[in-house]
Amino acid sequence: MEVVRMDEVEEAQTPHKIEVRKVLKKKDVQVVYLKFKPGEELPLHTTKVDVFFYIVEGRGKVTVGDEQEVVGEKEIIFSPADIPHALENAGDGLFKVLVVKTPNPEMR
Template identity: 45%
Template sequence: MIVVNVENAEGVENPHGVDVRKLLAMEKVSVLHVSLKPGEELKKHSTSVDAFLYVLKGRGVVEVGEERAEVKKGYLVYLPKNIPHSVSNAGSMEMSFLVVKVV
């Protein structure tokens, strides 16, 4: 069994300068917890694997390619590999979400 508390999870350096914590890293999947303060964002970037974003709290705007959607707690977004995407906190409170990367 693997049990991880986000508060004790290893921080991940990132070019966005935001709070990212590694919850799980296995051969075919990784799970990251991301927290964005109001006004913070994950700048447009792409990944070499498919990923999913699941909003835990707060609200924000996700852009995938040319598409844009407002998201909030309970929303899931598919992030296809090699397609640029970004996430910004559009609210007045912290936004947090999981990013699940799959091979």
């Protein structure tokens, strides 16, 4: 069994200065933890793989294609491959998101 303790995973920053931790990297899946401070956003972009966003904490705005929704804790959002998506912390607290990419885009 493999157990990942997120606090022990090396912290880095995206080019947009958002805290990121690459939690799990396997052939068929990549799991990334993002922590947005108030006002931070990951602008509209596409990926070549399907992406699931699980909201761990806080509230934020998620865009997938031409749809936009304010989402909160314990909600999951699906973004199909090649469809633009974006995330934004529109609140006053932290917005924490677990991102699951399948298959792993780094192993394609």
